[in-house]
Amino acid sequence: xxxxxxxxxxxxxxxxxxxxxxxxxxxxxxxxxxxxxxxxxxxxxxxxxxxxxxxxxxxxxxxxxxxxxxxxxxxxxxxxxxxxxxxxxxxxxxxxxxxxxxxxxxxxxxxxxxxxxxxxxxxxxxxxxxxxxxxxxxxxxxxxxxxxxxxxxxxxxxxxxxxxxxxxxxxxxxxxxxxxxxxxxxxxxxxxxxxxxxxxxxxxxxxxxxxxxxxxxxxxxxxxxxxxxxxxxxxxxxxxxxxxxxxxxxxxxxxxxxxxxxxxxxxxxxxxxxxxxxxxxxxxxxxxxxxxxxxxxxxxxxxxxxxxxxxxxxxxxxxxxxxxxxxxxxxxxxxxxxxxxxxxxxxxxxxxxxxxxxxxxxxxxxxxxxxxxxxxxxxxxxxxxxxxxxxxxxxxxxxxxxxxxxxxxxxxxxxxxxxxxxxxxxxxxxxxx
Numbered sequence: 001x002x003x004x005x006x007x008x009x010x011x012x013x014x015x016x017x018x019x020x021x022x023x024x025x026x027x028x029x030x031x032x033x034x035x036x037x038x039x040x041x042x043x044x045x046x047x048x049x050x051x052x053x054x055x056x057x058x059x060x061x062x063x064x065x066x067x068x069x070x071x072x073x074x075x076x077x078x079x080x081x082x083x084x085x086x087x088x089x090x091x092x093x094x095x096x097x098x099x100x101x102x103x104x105x106x107x108x109x110x111x112x113x114x115x116x117x118x119x120x121x122x123x124x125x126x127x128x129x130x131x132x133x134x135x136x137x138x139x140x141x142x143x144x145x146x147x148x149x150x151x152x153x154x155x156x157x158x159x160x161x162x163x164x165x166x167x168x169x170x171x172x173x174x175x176x177x178x179x180x181x182x183x184x185x186x187x188x189x190x191x192x193x194x195x196x197x198x199x200x201x202x203x204x205x206x207x208x209x210x211x212x213x214x215x216x217x218x219x220x221x222x223x224x225x226x227x228x229x230x231x232x233x234x235x236x237x238x239x240x241x242x243x244x245x246x247x248x249x250x251x252x253x254x255x256x257x258x259x260x261x262x263x264x265x266x267x268x269x270x271x272x273x274x275x276x277x278x279x280x281x282x283x284x285x286x287x288x289x290x291x292x293x294x295x296x297x298x299x300x301x302x303x304x305x306x307x308x309x310x311x312x313x314x315x316x317x318x319x320x321x322x323x324x325x326x327x328x329x330x331x332x333x334x335x336x337x338x339x340x341x342x343x344x345x346x347x348x349x350x351x352x353x354x355x356x357x358x359x360x361x362x363x364x365x366x367x368x369x370x371x372x373x374x375x376x377x378x379x380x381x382x383x384x385x386x387x388x389x390x391x392x393x394x395x396x397x398x399x400x401x402x403x404x405x406x407x408x409x410x411x412x413x414x415x416x417x418x419x420x421x422x423x424x425x426x427x428x429x430x431x432x433x
Contacts, residue, residue: 007080009036011178028066053106063113073117103146123166127154189258293432324406339365341421
């Protein structure tokens with residue numbers, strides 16, 4: 001059986017991948033956190049792709065590549081999801097926008113991309129919803145609304161795939177012992193609301209993985225864990241009333257706390273329109289088109305610091321264009337810095353640009369120069385990155401071919417892309433597909 005799982009870097013996705021691999025199935029993984037994802041993939045001998053499920057182009061590319069590596073597809077598990085508390089009044093609207101983008105659009109994009117590959121009698125899709133799709137506690141409006149939408153998408157997809165013989169299941173889990181639950185309830189507001197516990201008992205993750213494995217084997221319409229959750233779904237209205245009565249006395253204090261705190265998302269996300277503003281998103285799209293990739297994650301992440309981004313962007317643009325260095329020189333330096341720093345992100349975006357400027361990226365990465373001028377530029381760049389300095393002989397060789405102004409700009413250019421390489425690595429900015 002060939003299975004593709006999104007949100008596979010941790011929690012349900014990682015545990016399910018390891019379980020299915022242990023049973024002899026072939027798994028492929030997609031997720032947002034490359035280090036964690038690579039570790040899971042290594043344990044499962046699985047192909048993987050870093051993928052922001054809220055970006056349709058990335059999902060289309062990742063699904064196509066992973067299905068190709070699997071040699072087809074039998075099961076897709078649309079598992080990627082986030083959670084973050086949100087008071088309906090006084091909360092940050094960006095939380096709702098972010099949650100809908102990942103949980104709703106991410107599920108839709110995944111099912112949409114996988115659908116054609118699943119359109120056969122062995123095909124099966126699982127949309128990971130939650131009991132929060134049926135019962136909606138305070139402060140969880142964004143999460144509950146998104147999971148109700150996931151349930152609707154799963155039900156709709158089931159009806160539309162039925163003529164092909166494929167089946168679709170929707171999974172409903174209560175609070176599981178995962179990073180998402182721990183992070184989601186590690187707030188002062190949640191503690192005040194639940195008295196330091198949780199609204200329902202926290203269930204061991206193994207219970208959910210057992211249910212998923214069983215559901216995949218049976219191609220079940222509905223997967224629920226723990227078992228008591230089955231009794232909740234048919235009586236949603238009554239269960240909702242019970243939850244409201246249970247927390248009613250604590251809601252006012254919890255809301256005051258929630259409006260004053262800003263807890264992180266359960267999984268760090270690339271910047272979106274709501275938390276970056278218009279310019280970073282436009283810059284990301286323009287940069288992506290220039291490099292023939294998806295919108296640039298670098299701009300979307302740095303755009304979260306709006307004031308700094310507005311200063312940095314023109315400075316970065318000035319180093320690329322209007323410089324005393326030629327376009328050829330600029331791209332040669334960037335490729336060399338990216339190679340020395342092992343920054344695949346920079347290489348992805350500048351290989352094609354370098355070729356258009358008459359630079360051979362492979363030759364530059366190997367340290368080969370096409371003439372004395374390029375040799376002086378390469379040696380100077382190497383000195384700046386490796387030694388954080390330039391000796392007199394290297395400086396003299398550089399000045400034999402470049403003006404003082406160009407030599408000063410080289411220091412800024414090499415230093416800037418060195419800084420960017422550090423920032424990209426530290427912030428775990430995903431490569432653009």
